[in-house]
Amino acid sequence: MKNTEKLMDHLCTLCILLASIALVILIATFGWLVFGRYVLNATPTWVEQLALLLVCYITYLGAAAGVHQQTHLGVTLFRDALGRRLQTYVKIFTDFVLAGFGLIMLLASVELFNFGWDTMLPMLDIPESFRTLSAALCGGLVFVFAGLRTVFRVMCLFSGIDYIEKEAF
Template identity: 70%
Template sequence: MLRIERALDILSLLCMIAASICLVVLVATFGWLVFGRYVLNATPTWVEQLALLLICYITYLGAAVGIHENTHLGVTLFRDMMGQRISVFLKLVIDIVLAGFGLLMMLASIELVMFGWDTLLPMLNIPESFRSLSAALCGGLVFVFAGLRAVFRFICLIMGRPYIEKGIV
């Protein structure tokens, strides 16, 4: 279990690095946009399309990392008000629901990837599918992160040990 958790931590780190690189490229391209518009008097028109594409990857990769690190938006008031046994059960159910959502998101997004492969993004001349690919990646990552956490919770529940939460202080 520890090896798998370590591999998931590395995968999460790689996602965060990729999202960070996308953010740096986004800032740099907007710097070029401002320079081109106000200094060269020639606005680079491709920046907007690239920005939309990069925002998809930044958002979706960040969301998947949030699921892994347990820092995603969650309303825990009712779950925490319950007793220990009910709370453990609810956390398991939440992880299963998240994994199911991730799987559905991945499958629906794969259809979008296949559908948009023949359409090109304006100004960038790359397939529209690259935009949908970010959602498919996020869905797959959410499925893996939440699904394996559900499996680990279940194993710990069977063995009578507490599951150590990520991101919980």
């Protein structure tokens, strides 16, 4: 269980690293856009399409990392008002639903990926599927992160061990 959690932590770190690199590239390309437009008087038209693609990866990878770190916005007032045992059941249910959502997102995004393979992104001349790949990755990561957390919580519940919540930071 500890090795799997460590692996998931590394996967989450990789998501954050890739999203951070995409953000740096996004900022650099917009710097090039401004320089090209106002200094060279030749606007690079591909920047907008690349920005749309990068924003998808930044958003989806960040969302998957947020699921793993449990930093997404959530209303926990009612859950926190419950007893400890009921809180555990609610957390298991929430993680189970979240894993189901991730699986549905993965399957739907793979279908979109296959559908968009023959359509090219304008100005970038790459398949449209590269945009939906980010959603498929996110769905798969949410499924794995939330699904494993569900399994760990259930294992801890049946063995009488408290599941240790990790701090986000």
